[in-house]
Amino acid sequence: MDKVQITTFFAGAANDQDRNIISSDFSSVKFEFATHDLPITFIEYKEKFKKFIQGKNFDIAIIEYIELSNILEYLPSSTVTMLDTHDLVFERIKSFKKFKIAYDGITLSKKDELEIFQCYDYILLIQKNDFEKVAQKIDNARLLLVPHPPSFEMIPIREICREVGYVASPYQPNIEGLKWFIDNVWPEILKKYNLILNVYGYISASFYEPIKKTKNIIFHGFIEDLKNAYKGMDIVINPVRCGAGLKIKNVEALGFGIPLITTSHGASGMEDGVSNAFLVADTPKEFREAFGRIVNDFDFRSQLGKEGFEYANMNFSKEKSYGDLLRAIIEV
Numbered sequence: 001m002d003k004v005q006i007t008t009f010f011a012g013a014a015n016d017q018d019r020n021i022i023s024s025d026f027s028s029v030k031f032e033f034a035t036h037d038l039p040i041t042f043i044e045y046k047e048k049f050k051k052f053i054q055g056k057n058f059d060i061a062i063i064e065y066i067e068l069s070n071i072l073e074y075l076p077s078s079t080v081t082m083l084d085t086h087d088l089v090f091e092r093i094k095s096f097k098k099f100k101i102a103y104d105g106i107t108l109s110k111k112d113e114l115e116i117f118q119c120y121d122y123i124l125l126i127q128k129n130d131f132e133k134v135a136q137k138i139d140n141a142r143l144l145l146v147p148h149p150p151s152f153e154m155i156p157i158r159e160i161c162r163e164v165g166y167v168a169s170p171y172q173p174n175i176e177g178l179k180w181f182i183d184n185v186w187p188e189i190l191k192k193y194n195l196i197l198n199v200y201g202y203i204s205a206s207f208y209e210p211i212k213k214t215k216n217i218i219f220h221g222f223i224e225d226l227k228n229a230y231k232g233m234d235i236v237i238n239p240v241r242c243g244a245g246l247k248i249k250n251v252e253a254l255g256f257g258i259p260l261i262t263t264s265h266g267a268s269g270m271e272d273g274v275s276n277a278f279l280v281a282d283t284p285k286e287f288r289e290a291f292g293r294i295v296n297d298f299d300f301r302s303q304l305g306k307e308g309f310e311y312a313n314m315n316f317s318k319e320k321s322y323g324d325l326l327r328a329i330i331e332v
Contacts, residue, residue, distance in 0.1 A: 004329060007032065009052055011068065013039045042067055050074050060332055062124070067106050069116050080332045082122040084146075087245030088130050089113050095242040095265075101172050114138065122328060127246040127269035144328060147269075148248050149321040150255025154309050155231055157257075157302045161295045164195050165233030167226065167252070168203040173243035175206045177263070181239040182211060185287045190216060192288075193295050197237075200229045230256045234301070235294055238262040239287075246270075251316050254278065257309035259301050261290045270315075277311035278304070 007030045014022070015037035022031060034040065034048045049071045061075050062082045066089060072081060090110040096103040108116070114137050117123050123138065124146045125131045131145045168174035178199070189195060197217045204212075204219035212219050223229050230236070236253035238260070246269055253260045260278035267273070267280050274280050279294070281287040294301050314320075 003326065006030065007058070009049060010034060011040075011045050011064075013037050042070060046070050046074075060329060063120075066108070066113065066116055069119065072119060080122070081120045082124055082144075082328075083117065083120045084124045085130070086126060087243075088133065089244075091130070091133075092244035095244055096172070099173075099176060099242040101176060101242060124325065129269045130245065144324045146325050147246055147316050147321050148251050149316050149318045150252045150312060151227065152255050152309075152313060152317075153227065154257040154305075157259075157298070157305050158234055159298050161193075161234040161298075161301060162195060163233050164197045164235045164237060165200065165229065165258075166197070166237050166239075167200045167229060167249050169201055170203045170206045171243070173240050174203055176242065177238070177240040178203065179207075179211075180241065181237065181287075182214065182217065184284045185239070186214070186217070188284060188288055189291055193291065195235075195295070198229075198232065200226075226252070227256070230258060233258050235291070236260045238266045240266045241282075250278070251312060254308040254312035255316065257305040259294050259304040260308060261287065261294070273308070273311045273315075277308040 006028070009032045010022075011034050013035055014033050019031070019033060032052060034045055034052075040048070045068070053074050057076060058079055060080045060082060062084055063069060063071065064084045065086060066083060069083070075081065089106060089108045090113050092105070093103060093107065114134070117134065117138055120142075122142055122144055123134060124144050125134060126145075126147045128145065128147075131143060135143055166178060168178065186197060195216065199217065199219045200221070200223050202222055204221045207219060211217075220229070230253070236249075236258050238247060238250050238253075239262070240247060241263055242265060247262065247266045250260060250262050250266055250270065254273075254277060261281055262278060263282050264280055267278070270277075279290040281290045294304065
């Protein structure tokens with residue numbers, strides 16, 4: 001984004017180390033931190049933003065997450081506003097309810113959410129299906145499809161398939177999906193194949209020791225260089241069964257050209273890549289069949305990785321992801 005000057009008023013807690021890393025990695029962006037190392041409420045953030053914005057004028061304000069919409073009243077009427085949605089709240093709530101997962105986020109009906117959308121000049125959506133749902137109610141000219149661009153680096157496919165990988169945060173749908181996979185799929189996979197399941201990310205803390213000691217499962221925890229984790233994977237799984245939005249970990253796997261097995265839910269917004277760019281499985285039997293197609297067939301595994309990489313390049317390049325957003329900003 002070297003075409004614009006960016007100031008970020010950061011809502012999350014950040015200690016001195018966080019601040020140094022952020023400032024170093026994004027040296028062209030000016031950061032203003034709302035708080036130090038303690039989280040604050042939305043009401044507290046609103047008051048801090050009110051003080052921050054006084055006497056300042058920005059051409060465009062991008063609000064990240066609908067929860068922060070309460071700061072709109074402090075922006076001058078001349079400021080063009082954009083909402084970065086990440087997902088649709090009403091869809092997320094419906095999905096959590098279906099799988100009986102405790103939900104502690106903002107609660108909005110579909111009607112409420114769309115009414116808040118109307119308060120913005122532009123709505124940013126990262127998933128194609130979400131875009132199409134909102135387009136039924138809101139003028140397309142105000143909607144921008146802004147998916148997630150991964151790092152593109154084709155990791156060589158190894159002849160012997162040995163390592164299965166999963167990268168995730170301790171988000172409830174991730175925990176639910178991995179527990180279901182370990183309980184219902186992994187034992188059957190182990191009976192047939194000599195594979196290791198490597199789990200990366202803070203999700204590791206959500207699993208008790210007996211599960212961590214399950215045969216051939218290694219919980220690595222947080223890893224600084226995500227690319228190094230993916231370099232050690234022959235297959236990536238994402239057994240997520242609920243939630244909302246685009247599944248970023250799927251996009252990351254495809255960007256590295258690693259064969260991916262996910263669920264129908266995980267493929268939301270990417271349905272045109274099913275069976276060619278990646279495989280979909282929803283039941284233990286379907287997962288066993290998908291592993292069977294990949295593990296012992298090097299040619300198929302190589303082709304799947306190649307097709308996945310090309311699919312990611314076609315749908316999630318930086319131009320594809322940010323082109324419409326940048327054009328809208330330049331117009332302003």
